[in-house]
Amino acid sequence: MLENARKRFGLLGRNISYSFSKGYFIDKFNNENFEGCTYENFDVQDIAKFGEIIKNNSDLKGVNVTIPYKEAVLPFLSKLSKKAALIGAVNTIKVTKKGKLKGYNTDYYGFKKALKPLLQKHHKNALILGTGGASKAVAFALHELGIEYTFVSREAKEIAVSYDQIDASTFDNYHIIINTSPVGTSPDIESSPAIPYEYFTERHIAFDLIYNPAETQFLKKAKKQGAQIKNGYEMLVYQAEKAWKIWNKE
Known part of the structure; x- marks a missing residue:
């Protein structure tokens, strides 16, 4: 069980109102009593906006990444997991305690x-x-x-x-x-x-x-x-x- 401190998560993509992730995680938070956890869509037309999202959302703990940014997001990351580096694409980002972005591939x-x-x-x-x-x-x-x-x-x-x-x-x-x-x-x-x-x-x-x-x-x-x-x-x-x-x- 997570502490009750506010923890924000989200999905980065383009035209993602249909997306699986938001509904899935909101249901998970409700059904498993993860109080204080929220999940939102960061629907941007240009990957350059991602820098602003990170800068303006200091309580963001993790981000999923979908089409078309799984490769385009790489320059924003401080570090990649070994497998994400081998694959050359990222669909999961963790914001570390130091505020750095580490990319993973769970696809x-x-x-x-x-x-x-x-x-x-x-x-x-x-x-x-x-x-x-x-x-x-x-x-x-x-x-x-x-x-x-x-x-x-x-x-x-x-x-x-x-x-x-x-x-x-x-x-x-x-x-x-x-x-x-x-x-x-x-x-x-x-x-x-x-x-x-x-x-x-x-x-x-x-x-x-x-x-x-x-x-x-x-x-x-x-x-x-x-x-x-x-x-x-x-x-x-x-x-x-x-x-x-x-x-x-x-």
């Missing part, structure tokens, strides 16, 4: 914990749709699980293939398809990543980091072909609880 932990129960022996290779901050955490988790991965981007790059390069043979070799892009998020619920869904089979896992809607078009189309599907809700719960532990660790 990789949440994703790894959510994916692991679905894995079977033939799940050796994964396609990661998207190349943003969340994709880096997913790649790190896959590496820890011993799963090879390839990024997919709108255009072929040194580190990624393009969507139009994906075909039947791709699906023969990659049995985990993970959407880390925002395509299909509410309110744009009719959209889905441009992949050939007809090649999904019951041997495939389709994992979408999106949780709103609970079943995206990406998941619906994969499910129709027999694939095992999972959305990002459980991942978010795991990463949120990990962030809470970090914030309250002495």
Whole structure:
């Protein structure tokens, strides 16, 4: 149990009124009697505003970070955890007793914990749709699980293939398809990543980091072909609880 002193937490992002974090933590504070704890959205159009938020909120103890600032926030931080440094993206920030900002990545932990129960022996290779901050955490988790991965981007790059390069043979070799892009998020619920869904089979896992809607078009189309599907809700719960532990660790 926390002391009754006021402790403020929040979420940094852009256009985040829909976000999971605020509702989750407010419910947690109410249900578990964390008196004096508050959680708010810091919805900014420019990452430069983050400096002002920290300066003007001296009682802030921790911040979650979401799209599109998981990489852009790095220059504001005094220190990174070892894993956040390796991943190159941050979704959790702890304000230390000295007022310094330390960055962590709990996305990789949440994703790894959510994916692991679905894995079977033939799940050796994964396609990661998207190349943003969340994709880096997913790649790190896959590496820890011993799963090879390839990024997919709108255009072929040194580190990624393009969507139009994906075909039947791709699906023969990659049995985990993970959407880390925002395509299909509410309110744009009719959209889905441009992949050939007809090649999904019951041997495939389709994992979408999106949780709103609970079943995206990406998941619906994969499910129709027999694939095992999972959305990002459980991942978010795991990463949120990990962030809470970090914030309250002495």
